Amino acid sequence: MIVSGSRSQTLAAALARELEQPLAAVEYDRFPDGELLASVPDFSAADTDRAVIVASTVSSDAHLEVLQLQDAVREAGVEEVVTVLPYMGYGRQDEAFEAGQPISSRAVARAISTGADRVLTVDPHEEGVCDFFEPTAEAVAAAGRLADPLPADLTDPVFLSPDAGAIELAETVRDAYGEREGEDEGEVDYFEKTRLSGEEVEISPSDTAVEGRDVVVTDDIIATGSTMSEAVAILHERGVDRVFVTCVHPLLTSNAYTKLSRAGVEAIYGTDTIEGPASVVSVAPTLAAALETNY
Incomplete structure (x- = not known):
């Protein structure tokens, strides 16, 4: 039985179809x-021995919903509770950045662990947050799905990640695109990132030649879009042809979509871990495969 949080109803329905549940x-x-x-x-435990709760924790309310839904199905007598966090809120706060601060991802992981026998989350920003769960959460890799909506006619493409540490993300999308098209996969590079303060980051393209080429920018999360839109503007100054932005978790808060569009982004493609206008590809098949493993 698939049980949906209020912010993950489309994905939960797609997953139910994939699993025929x-x-x-x-x-x-x-x-x-x-x-x-x-x-x-x-809900009745007589109908199922496993409840799969699908809920992206995009807000404090969404976190509370998860805890309540876990408790509700457990109260109904279900034998196994599996919690799927397509997007894990507070997942970027994986350490105390200043004295006296909490490790927020650890705090929410401990709370969710009390009601779950198994936890899965999609492409966490820091995979180490999985260790905060008990038992350890499973990180499900879905970045390869981002190649699906990309046009087939990319010109000599360059796949860019937001920094050197995330270059594997760009490589994953590049490889999936090359496999789909059955041709040379394209070049991979990353943006140069300079932290100016605790909250301010400057990001700029590397020295890779982009004139007349299509660029695919790949990230795990896009929130405000400010630094990325600045980098995209520089790409256009260097004569790039088209720029496509892909991300696993399209938060796109406030006017992020407008910022990126004004910067000259051709299209923004995201998954349905966070449901919104950019959620053009579903991670349901990837989650279904992971849920069927060891079950």
Whole structure:
């Protein structure tokens, strides 16, 4: 039985189809004092021995929904609770950056672990956050799916990652694209990133020649789009042909979509780990394969 959080309903439905599993009826309510209530009124453990909760924790409310849904299916007597976090909120806070700060990803992982027998999350920003869960969460790699919506006619493409540490992400998309097209995969490079302060980062393209070429920028998460839009503008100054932006988790907060479009991005492609206008490819097949492993 697939149980959906309120922010992952499209993905949960797609996953139910992939696994040929029923989709539970879920109700999301709020009391007059603001408290949440996520429930599965018709859920019965007699119908299934496993409940798979699919919920991206894009907000504090979404985190609470996960805890409530875990408790609800456990209360109904289900034998195994599997929690799938397509996007794990607070996953970037994997250490105390200043004295007195919490390790937020550890705090939320501990809370979620209390109600889950197994946890999966898609392409976490820092894979080490999986160790904060008990048992250890499974990181599911879905970046290769980002090659699916790319045009078949890319011209001498360059696949760029946001920094040297994430170059494997660009390589994954490049390899998947090359396999799809059955031709040379293209060049891989990364942006040069300079941290100016605790919150401010400057990012600029490397010295790779881009004139007359198509560039695919690949990232795991795009939030405000500010630094990336600046880098894309520089690519255009260097005579790039088209720029496509791909990301696993398209947060795209506030006016991020507009920033990137104004910078000259041809298209923005993301997955449905976070559901929105850029969510053009689903990670449901990848999650289905992972869920069927060791089951």
